[in-house]
Amino acid sequence: MYDAVIIGAGVVGSAIARELSKYRLNACVVEKEEDVCCGTSKANSAIVHAGFDAESGTLKAKLNVEGNAMMEQLSKDLDFSFKRNGSMVICTDEAGFSVLETLKARGEKNGVPGLEILNREQLMALEPNLSDAVIGALYAPTGGIVCPFNLTIALAENAAVNGVEFKFGTEVESIGRTDSGYTVTTDQGTIYAKTVVNAAGVYADKFHNMVSKDKIHITARKGEYCLLDKNVGNYVSHTIFQLPSAMGKGVLVTPTVHGNLLVGPTAADIEDKEATNTTREGLDFLIEKAKESVKDLPIRQVITSFAGLRAHEDGDEFIIKEVEEAPGFFDAAGIESPGLTSAPAIGVMVAGMIAQKLGLEANPNFVGTRRGIPHLDAMKQEERAALIRQNPAYGNIICRCEMVSEGEIMDAIHRPLGARSLDGVKRRVRAGMGRCQAGFCSPRTMEILHREVPLSMLELTKSGPGSEIVVGRSKEMEGM
The missing domain is CATH 1.10.8 (Helicase, Ruva Protein; domain 3)
Structure with missing residues (x-):
């Protein structure tokens, strides 16, 4: 019997696995795909958010700021690409300044350092390719960019080196209760565990609802992107956001840690949780929208487009807790943006809850560093x-x-x-x-x-x- 089984080998599941490996326990991760980082974690904006978006007092706000603060040291310990390039939320009319002031005040309440509202003259000194319509922006120096693949892989590799087992090509079909914990029935057999961690992304509602009468509902929110060639990777140096809406943080233009330029995402709620196809309408929309941020967008340099799905829960908040009517079942559900940024902090939070639940002792042989592949x-x-x-x-x-x-x-x-x-x-x-x-x-x-x-x-x-x-x-x- 395992002490813990984690459903999902995305960035959240891998972060939890790595934090659990700091304790003496027998744990495994089950993943229906053939590798880590095959779902939401592989197709996103690759942004380390500063933490001014989420409402103060929410888990999104708390874990965003904590995860951001952890990222630099984690990148050194686990050898993955991360850069604190700073971010800007732009406005194009005078009314937008009141939104920027609100975001600034919220960010300061959340504990985000260094926030500043800049005028056009200050912005042009930093980003000369901004649109002529831009008149101001909220500047966040702690914003960053990261490689989501290597972050997830680094966390998973480090967890595996420290004893966590990974079972790929293993799809969970049902979850049942036993006197000593849970049976996790998969297409490769049954797994027995004292505790279960639900880090299943867009499918987290499915597994939660198997053990709880208090149902949750997750909508797959599709975001489409265009990736531009490295020869225009320095077109902007900061991450350029537009004013946020109810559907998210809007279309951004950002460099990547690998030297490309990324434009996106769109935001469309869909029924099919496997629909990661791009659409002509979606790509046309984000290209036109991005022109509001930067002028003369070099869109002819697009080398590929892709789409990813975010796990939007109806309550618009991370669900990270032990299910009251299912002791030993821990949700890490509804992890949409800023989920990538928050993942290291989510790992600490969930592992701490399980350690307390099981009375775990520290693993004296834990190895906290890892060397990546030389490039x-x-x-x-x-x-x-x-x-x-x-x-x-x-x-x-x-x-x-x-x-x-x-x-x-x-x-x-x-x-x-x-x-x-x-x-x-x-x-x-x-x-x-x-x-x-x-x-x-x-x-x-x-x-x-x-x-x-x-x-x-x-x-x-x-x-x-x-x-x-x-x-x-x-x-x-x-x-x-």
């Missing part, structure tokens, strides 16, 4: 040369757009919770994320997966079962 493109020439001398595979470039080597892909495969698909490799080392969008590097990456895992070519997938790439053999493929 040649970010190294100095002498560092690169030394790494290639140590392992010549790092001198064989597979993805030319992102300058990803064979050695990096091999590292992605052989790490704890290593990649088993093209998307798994892409999330870890960015092979296929460049301008050609995997048009040239996919066959070579497949060859490396085939050799290193090993997997037959017929077993190789883009993103798990159902996305197989090769559907038959030619004579040249015999034996592969």
Whole structure:
């Protein structure tokens, strides 16, 4: 029997797993997809919010500010990309200044440091490509950008190294009560656990409602994005928000930690919790909307578009607590924006509740640091040369757009919770994320997966079962 089973291997589930691994316990994470970071966590704005949006006194406000404060040290401990680039909420008319004043006052009450309202002259000195219509903005120096893939993977890898088991391709079908805890029935068998953590994203209402008469309802809120090439990645240096609405923080324009420019998201409530397709209408809307923030948006430099789903709960608040009528069942539900920012703090909060519930002791062997995959493109020439001398595979470039080597892909495969698909490799080392969008590097990456895992070519997938790439053999493929 496990002490704890966590449903969901997104950023929240992985953060909880990592915090639980600081205690002596037997824990596992179950995930229906083939890897970590396959749901909401893989398709979002990649923003570390400062914390002025959420209403004071809410969990969203508290955990946003706490998570923001944790992110820099966590990025050093776990070796993932994070930059405190600062954010701006712009306004285009005099009435907008009252909204900025409200956000500033709210942020100060929430504990956000350094907030300042800037006039157009001050803004143009910082961001010369702002729209001519912009007349002021709320500036938050603690806003940041992060790699959501590497944040989630780093948390999960560190949890795994410290003893947490991960079960991929394992879909939870039902949850039942026992005298000693819970039965979690999956399509791969039954798991027995003293406690259950519900970190299932857009499906968290489904599992909550299996154990509680007090029902919750989560709506999938779709957000569509455009990603622009690195040659325009410095078009803005801060994250540029528009005034928020009831549906969210609006369309933003932001650099990414990898040097691209990101535009989005839209916000549309949908019924299908798997509908991550983009739409012509959605992309046209966000492109036009983004022009209100920046002038001459270089939209011809778009290299891809994508969509993600946020888990919007009807109460518009994080639900993080032990379910009253189901002792030992802990919700981490309704985790929409600022969920990515809040995830480290959510991990501490939930793990603390479970530790208290079970009377857990500290794990004296906990290892709190992790080294990521070395990226040649970010190294100095002498560092690169030394790494290639140590392992010549790092001198064989597979993805030319992102300058990803064979050695990096091999590292992605052989790490704890290593990649088993093209998307798994892409999330870890960015092979296929460049301008050609995997048009040239996919066959070579497949060859490396085939050799290193090993997997037959017929077993190789883009993103798990159902996305197989090769559907038959030619004579040249015999034996592969």
